[in-house]
Amino acid sequence: MKKIAIVTATAFAMLVLPANAKHKDRGVKDELTKTECGACHMPFQPRFLPAISWTTMMSDLANHFGEDASLDEESRLKIQAYLVENARKKEFKKVKDGVQPLRITEIRWFVREHRGEVSKRAMEKAGTMSNCAACHSGAERGQYDDD
Amino acid sequence: MKSLTSTICTVLLIVFTSPGFAGPQQDAVVNYYKELAKREFSASRGEAFFRAKQTGGKPATPSCTTCHTSSPMNTGKTRVNKPIAPMALSKTPDRFSDLKKVEKWFGRNCRSVLGRECTALEKGDFLTFMISQ
Numbered sequence: 250m251k252k253i254a255i256v257t258a259t260a261f262a263m264l265v266l267p268a269n270a271k272h273k274d275r276g277v278k279d280e281l282t283k284t285e286c287g288a289c290h291m292p293f294q295p296r297f298l299p300a301i302s303w304t305t306m307m308s309d310l311a312n313h314f315g316e317d318a319s320l321d322e323e324s325r326l327k328i329q330a331y332l333v334e335n336a337r338k339k340e341f342k343k344v345k346d347g348v349q350p351l352r353i354t355e356i357r358w359f360v361r362e363h364r365g366e367v368s369k370r371a372m373e374k375a376g377t378m379s380n381c382a383a384c385h386s387g388a389e390r391g392q393y394d395d396d
Numbered sequence: 397m398k399s400l401t402s403t404i405c406t407v408l409l410i411v412f413t414s415p416g417f418a419g420p421q422q423d424a425v426v427n428y429y430k431e432l433a434k435r436e437f438s439a440s441r442g443e444a445f446f447r448a449k450q451t452g453g454k455p456a457t458p459s460c461t462t463c464h465t466s467s468p469m470n471t472g473k474t475r476v477n478k479p480i481a482p483m484a485l486s487k488t489p490d491r492f493s494d495l496k497k498v499e500k501w502f503g504r505n506c507r508s509v510l511g512r513e514c515t516a517l518e519k520g521d522f523l524t525f526m527i528s529q
Contacts (some may be wrong), residue, residue, distance in 0.1 A: 289478060290476045377476050
């Protein structure tokens with residue numbers, strides 16, 4: 250009887266879990282990261298960039314893509330640790346001048362994926378390509394499959 | 397008992413709906429700058445500072461109003477279009493309650509807009525203006 254229960258539970262899990270995984274919250278989990286990064290822009294999921302991109306970015310927050318995003322040292326280190334720990338595992342193979350990208354919007358797959366996909370009107374609404382949630386309503390939860 | 401309850405409710409209502417009510421947290425932040433500036437703050441000087449066009453900072457952000465709009469009552473916009481809650485304390489009651497946060501934003505924004513740190517007097521005037529709104 251116990252065996253049957255286990256088999257049934259396993260079968261059920263196999264059927265149901267993949268469906269749930271699709272709607273799982275894959276957004277930024279760390280509260281400090283969410284608050285600090287999210288104060289100015291959507292808190293981008295760390296898996297977009299490899300660790301080296303995050304450490305490079307976090308080492309010069311006073312010049313953060315033209316903005317001063319300076320943080321106290323304690324917060325900076327905590328956020329960097331979260332980003333690195335959850336970063337993309339592999340570095341990008343084809344990169345310009347051998348340097349890993351810092352801008353998510355300049356990653357090759359990102360450019361390819363959006364080519365011809367964003368109408369002029371959608372772009373006006375979003376204002377910038379880094380405003381993911383303007384088109385992907387689930388962006389903050391890490392869901393981008395709604396295009 | 398009933399009248400006591402209604403009195404408390406009335407007082408709370410007045411306290412929390414009065415425009416420009418600064419609680420003890422805001423007072424502590426303003427007092428921190430007052431001790432440094434050693435001068436009285438002025439809301440009208442703060443307003444002039446908020447509206448001034450600066451030349452020492454980044455060309456894209458010549459004024460506080462670039463992101464915060466010309467009225468502290470309005471919702472502003474970050475450089476990537478994310479909304480910024482109004483600066484006016486009456487609109488965003490938890491503003492200016494955390495010195496660390498206040499210092500973080502003065503640091504970033506003074507360097508961007510003026511190209512330098514703001515003085516304690518400028519910060520105090522600015523806060524006094526926003527708290528009065």
